[in-house]
Amino acid sequence: MAVTRVSIIGSTGSIGRSALEVIRHYPERFRVVGLAANSNIELLAEQMALFRPQCVAVADEAGGRRLSELNRGLSVLLGPAGVEEMAAHPVDLVLCAIVGAAGLRPVLRAIEAGNRIALANKEPLVMAGQLIMQRAKDRGVTVLPVDSEHNAIFQCLQGHKLSDVHCIHLTASGGPFYGRSRENLRDVTPDEAARHPRWDMGTKVSVDSATLMNKGLEVIEAMWLFGLPADKIRVIIHPQSIVHSMVEFSDGSILAHLGPTDMKFPILFALSWPERLESPMSRLDLTKVRNLSFAAPDFTEFPCLEYAVEAAKIGGTAPAILNAANETAVEAFCQRRIPFLKICEVVRAVLDRSSIRMETDLDTVLAADTESRRTAAEVIHRWDSIKYAFV
Numbered sequence: 001m002a003v004t005r006v007s008i009i010g011s012t013g014s015i016g017r018s019a020l021e022v023i024r025h026y027p028e029r030f031r032v033v034g035l036a037a038n039s040n041i042e043l044l045a046e047q048m049a050l051f052r053p054q055c056v057a058v059a060d061e062a063g064g065r066r067l068s069e070l071n072r073g074l075s076v077l078l079g080p081a082g083v084e085e086m087a088a089h090p091v092d093l094v095l096c097a098i099v100g101a102a103g104l105r106p107v108l109r110a111i112e113a114g115n116r117i118a119l120a121n122k123e124p125l126v127m128a129g130q131l132i133m134q135r136a137k138d139r140g141v142t143v144l145p146v147d148s149e150h151n152a153i154f155q156c157l158q159g160h161k162l163s164d165v166h167c168i169h170l171t172a173s174g175g176p177f178y179g180r181s182r183e184n185l186r187d188v189t190p191d192e193a194a195r196h197p198r199w200d201m202g203t204k205v206s207v208d209s210a211t212l213m214n215k216g217l218e219v220i221e222a223m224w225l226f227g228l229p230a231d232k233i234r235v236i237i238h239p240q241s242i243v244h245s246m247v248e249f250s251d252g253s254i255l256a257h258l259g260p261t262d263m264k265f266p267i268l269f270a271l272s273w274p275e276r277l278e279s280p281m282s283r284l285d286l287t288k289v290r291n292l293s294f295a296a297p298d299f300t301e302f303p304c305l306e307y308a309v310e311a312a313k314i315g316g317t318a319p320a321i322l323n324a325a326n327e328t329a330v331e332a333f334c335q336r337r338i339p340f341l342k343i344c345e346v347v348r349a350v351l352d353r354s355s356i357r358m359e360t361d362l363d364t365v366l367a368a369d370t371e372s373r374r375t376a377a378e379v380i381h382r383w384d385s386i387k388y389a390f391v
């Protein structure tokens, strides 16, 4: 069986670590060629010792230099440009597992180099989905979804025509606060928000799950991955997270994908596609699944979902503006500068103050991202000043 040469950008994060765990089970099948991270030098050094990649990149330049000194002058690609260079290194597959907008340029560079993409990093698709999918098409590059819902939809669509799809049901666990009133969410801490009931994930995506913004970002992600309009993508609350998503066809049949709540499954699928490998992970025991429940989402208690769907329908730079405002607000919440409920207020305020453009070339998208972060910082700063005026 041929060896698949893999690079992982964001190898020290939740997805990156899970991917390396999967790869360790198949030493004959996968070869780690490149690893990139932001600043977690200690973990990256451990990963390098285990997997011996040819190519290493560190976005944080000081950290990268330290890594090089620790490894007797090893050549490390430095800074965001170094991470992009690593993404363009010729391999069979690049797993894009950076968090946030920082992944956009590396994803584009990996596509331009003709590398197959396993995409966990949803924010680049939200910001510039049209650009990414068009470039992938022009370059003949397959983009494989790693996000569990999109991976499930990808699998349900195999062998079917897109024109036969009536709609997609994107399942959502509801996050840690589903069922709680807004009044109840006033004082929740970043630790509580990051404690997801079903999935073990990085901080940003966990907070996004708590506001339901994650599901909104996933609606936009699904639009671009599967070429469907927003009104064909429906969100359904499914607290058990056993059904990872469903596709409903024109004849009324619904195909569902079921599996354990473990990201190693979609990662294994994306790594081994178009083959399937014997899984070393614990399988789903259907006899222990007592209950599968589904409910409509509550847009009033969790307005972020509604704002994301609104941005998806407007199109142009609206999703990039939404994403940048959300990233800025989530960071401020994690630094305890704003309360949990303020996250969606910041996103709303930024959407209302921004001029949306319909062009989606890279420069326009990046300018919208920068401007949105500036506006969000102003909104947060103003709130900070008002808050302290009353202390």
Ligand SMILES: NC(=O)c1ccc[n+]([C@@H]2O[C@H](COP(=O)([O-])OP(=O)(O)OC[C@H]3O[C@@H](n4cnc5c(N)ncnc54)[C@H](OP(=O)(O)O)[C@@H]3O)[C@@H](O)[C@H]2O)c1
Binding pocket: 009, 010, 011, 012, 013, 014, 015, 016, 036, 037, 038, 039, 040, 041, 059, 080, 083, 097, 098, 099, 100, 102, 120, 121, 122, 123, 146, 147, 148, 199, 200, 201, 202, 203, 204, 205, 263
């Ligand atoms: N975790 C999940 O279960 C899950 C599920 C579905 C989708 N996703 C999506 O997958 C992506 C990654 O999520 P995660 O939970 O794995 O995030 P995470 O745990 O926060 O990890 C992020 C990774 O990206 C690296 N990174 C951050 N900024 C970077 C930069 N500028 N250049 C290079 N590397 C950078 C980090 O390096 P350092 O460690 O050095 O900071 C880390 O390796 C997100 O877009 C998320 O929405 C995640």
